[in-house]
Amino acid sequence: MTSKHPETLALHAGWRRDEATTAVAVPIYQTTSYQFDSPDHAADLFGLRALGNIYTRIMNPTTDVLEKRLAALEGGVAALAVASGQSASALSVQNLARAGDNIVSSTDLYGGTWNLFANTLKDQGIETRFVDPADPEAFARATDERTRAYYAETLPNPKLRVFPIAEVAAIGRRFGIPLIMDNTAAPLLVRPFDHGAAVVMYSLTKYLGGHGTSIGGAVIDGGNFDWEAHAARQPALNTPDPSYHGAVWSQAVKPLGPIAYILKMRVTLLRDLGAAISPFNAFLILQGVETIALRMRAHSDNALAVARYLGERKDVARVIHPSTLTGQAADWTAKYLPHGMGGLVGMELKGGAAAGRKFIEALKMFYHVANIGDARSLAIHPGTTTHSQLNEAEQEATGVSPGYVRLSIGIEHIDDILADLGQALDAASA
Numbered sequence: 001m002t003s004k005h006p007e008t009l010a011l012h013a014g015w016r017r018d019e020a021t022t023a024v025a026v027p028i029y030q031t032t033s034y035q036f037d038s039p040d041h042a043a044d045l046f047g048l049r050a051l052g053n054i055y056t057r058i059m060n061p062t063t064d065v066l067e068k069r070l071a072a073l074e075g076g077v078a079a080l081a082v083a084s085g086q087s088a089s090a091l092s093v094q095n096l097a098r099a100g101d102n103i104v105s106s107t108d109l110y111g112g113t114w115n116l117f118a119n120t121l122k123d124q125g126i127e128t129r130f131v132d133p134a135d136p137e138a139f140a141r142a143t144d145e146r147t148r149a150y151y152a153e154t155l156p157n158p159k160l161r162v163f164p165i166a167e168v169a170a171i172g173r174r175f176g177i178p179l180i181m182d183n184t185a186a187p188l189l190v191r192p193f194d195h196g197a198a199v200v201m202y203s204l205t206k207y208l209g210g211h212g213t214s215i216g217g218a219v220i221d222g223g224n225f226d227w228e229a230h231a232a233r234q235p236a237l238n239t240p241d242p243s244y245h246g247a248v249w250s251q252a253v254k255p256l257g258p259i260a261y262i263l264k265m266r267v268t269l270l271r272d273l274g275a276a277i278s279p280f281n282a283f284l285i286l287q288g289v290e291t292i293a294l295r296m297r298a299h300s301d302n303a304l305a306v307a308r309y310l311g312e313r314k315d316v317a318r319v320i321h322p323s324t325l326t327g328q329a330a331d332w333t334a335k336y337l338p339h340g341m342g343g344l345v346g347m348e349l350k351g352g353a354a355a356g357r358k359f360i361e362a363l364k365m366f367y368h369v370a371n372i373g374d375a376r377s378l379a380i381h382p383g384t385t386t387h388s389q390l391n392e393a394e395q396e397a398t399g400v401s402p403g404y405v406r407l408s409i410g411i412e413h414i415d416d417i418l419a420d421l422g423q424a425l426d427a428a429s430a
Contacts, residue, residue, distance in 0.1 A: 006073055006188050007293040014068025028283045029061040047245075048252060048267070058271055062279040066286050070208075070218050073289075074183075074200050075193045077223030078259045080266050081216060081282060085184060085203020087275035088217030089113050090121070092180050092201050095265045096148040096236050099125025103149045104142045106133040106163060107397040108156030111382065113182070115389050117151075130397065134328070136167040140175075148234065149178055149199075154192060155185040155342050157372060158382050158406045159399030160320050162332045169196030176230030178261075185372065188296050189340045198225035199261065204277075206373030207343070210288035210295055214281040221262035237261065243268050295375065298411040299343030305414050306345050306407065306421065315355075315429040317403070320346030344372060345407045352403040355428045356381050359405060362427035365412070365420040377410035377417055 003009060015026055034053040036042035044050040053059055067079040082088050093103055105117055107130045117128035129147075131138035139150055150172045152163045169179040178198030183190070184206050192200050202208060204216035228250040231238035237260050240246040244267060249260040256263070270276065307321035322333040322341040333341065349355040359379075360368055366379045382400045390400070409417060 009069065009072045010289050010292055013072035014065045026062060026065045026283060026286055028279050029056075030279050031060075032056050048247070048256070048263070051256065056279065057274055057276045058266060060276075060279050060282070062286075063277055063282040066282045066289070067218070069286070069289055070202070071220055073188065073292075074220045075191050075222070076200065076220040077257060078262045079218055079220040080262050080270065081204070081218045081277045081285075082270065083217065083275040083277050084215050085201075085205055085217040086112055086116065087273075088201040088203065088219050089116060089182065091265055091269050091273070091275065092199055092219050093117075093121065093126065093149060093151065094124075094269055095261060096178070096234065097121075097126045098236065101125075101146045101148045102127035102129055102144070103151055104129045104131060104139050104147055105150070106152035106156065107131065108133060108159045108161060108163065108399060109153060110157045110182075110184075111388075111390055111400075113153075114394060118394070132397075133163050133168065134161075136164050136171060139168050140171050143175055143177065147175070147177055148236070149180050151180045151182070153182040153185065154190055154336070155322070155344070156399070157185055157344060158320070158346050158404065160322055160342075160344055160346060161325060161329050161399075162322055162336050164332050165190075165192050165195040165197055165336060169198075172198075173225075176233035178225045185342050185344055186337065188293055189300070189342060190336050193222040193224060195336070196224075198222050204285045205371070207296065207299070208289055208292055208373075209285045210292065210373060210375055211284075212369075212371060212374040212376065214284040216277045216281050216285050217275075219262065219265060221259055223258035225261070227260055237264060241268065243272070295411055296340060296343075299373075299409060300340030302411065302414050302417060303343045303345050303407075303409040304341060306409050306417060309418050309421070310345065310347050313425060315350055315425055316347050317350045318348040320348070320399070320404070343409045345409060346399075347405050347407070348401055348403045349405065349425075349428060350403075351428060353381075353383070356403050356405045359424050359428035362424040363420060364423070365416060366407070366424075372406075372408040374408065375411050377412060377420075378408040380406050382406050 063081050071079040129142040172179045180199040181192035181197040184203045200220040202218045227237040237249045249264045253260050310316045310319045366377045
């Protein structure tokens with residue numbers, strides 16, 4: 001596809017038709033394995049002298065279209081689709097950091113990611129140093145000779161304070177450290193590669209899938225980071241890998257393009273840990289991707305209207321939305337989200353946790369579920385659900401208070417959204 005417009009790429013990138021049947025829709029290749037043309041063909045595939053299908057745990061034709069489409073939308077060189085957003089977060093870090101290494105992460109994270117970094121990766125010997133992104137230089141101060149990556153969310157869930165992508169990416173490049181951006185809450189609204197990020201990851205379960213039917217994740221390689229130039233800083237890509245014939249990834253894949261990071265992840269971590277997305281889920285997520293440009297506009301417009309409405313309610317103590325930020329945070333919102341501020345809105349009710357509970361129970365149209373990015377409107381109380389594994393200090397660092405309620409605003413008519421919110425707020429304050 002020569003187009004750079006996301007509306008067009010979302011429908012056409014990576015696919016035209018099935019050459020065997022001329023089918024226009026991407027088929028579901030529900031297969032485990034693929035017949036090789038010859039012993040030499042098989043050897044070339046396993047030796048990385050050629051790219052092609054080996055086994056669906058590692059690659060699949062349906063998934064390949066999804067990966068190509070996501071890479072095109074982000075402006076990256078290649079992508080890897082995996083079983084969930086959680087596996088995408090884990091693999092994006094494990095691809096670079098080994099036992100004894102560390103990463104520096106924004107404090108403004110989804111609770112599941114915080115727990116992954118603070119506990120599970122810690123148990124594997126990878127330390128995470130959490131810093132407040134309000135001061136980008138905090139990333140530099142937390143860096144030492146074993147720091148392998150910086151990590152952040154573009155539009156953090158649930159704090160919704162836009163991350164300074166270019167500022168932190170520039171700091172990282174001074175040290176030879178790539179910035180990994182979780183762009184789950186802001187697809188198409190911002191392309192982190194345009195601001196210097198090296199890797200983008202998604203929970204495809206959310207906006208890109210868009211219909212609450214399929215779990216999936218993706219990691220996208222920007223092809224814009226010179227791994228070889230930072231050999232001492234990035235040993236995972238610049239020293240012989242015993243799990244793949246001693247390959248030095250920055251060297252081994254040069255004939256295939258600047259895809260050392262993503263190819264290593266595919267043929268080692270995905271191969272060994274097996275977090276493969278099913279072809280059927282890849283197909284369903286592709287259906288969501290086709291309409292992502294339209295839906296993100298609707299999500300953003302509706303969420304902005306909700307934020308303004310909540311700001312006028314006397315029973316709402318505070319509204320959490322990018323439009324309500326001031327100072328430097330407002331400048332970053334204007335810089336990174338000029339085309340829409342996403343579909344998430346938070347609020348703190350004056351009645352605290354008790355009022356939040358009554359509000360959730362009174363909703364009629366909104367669904368009470370642990371998800372975001374659905375076409376339907378959703379609500380949840382993070383302190384007792386998505387962030388409940390975090391202690392009080394960790395919850396506060398991520399932006400969760402006892403009275404915080406998170407809303408994922410759908411694409412229903414705005415009058416119906418506001419009517420349901422209004423009657424539930426009335427019930428909560430009665």
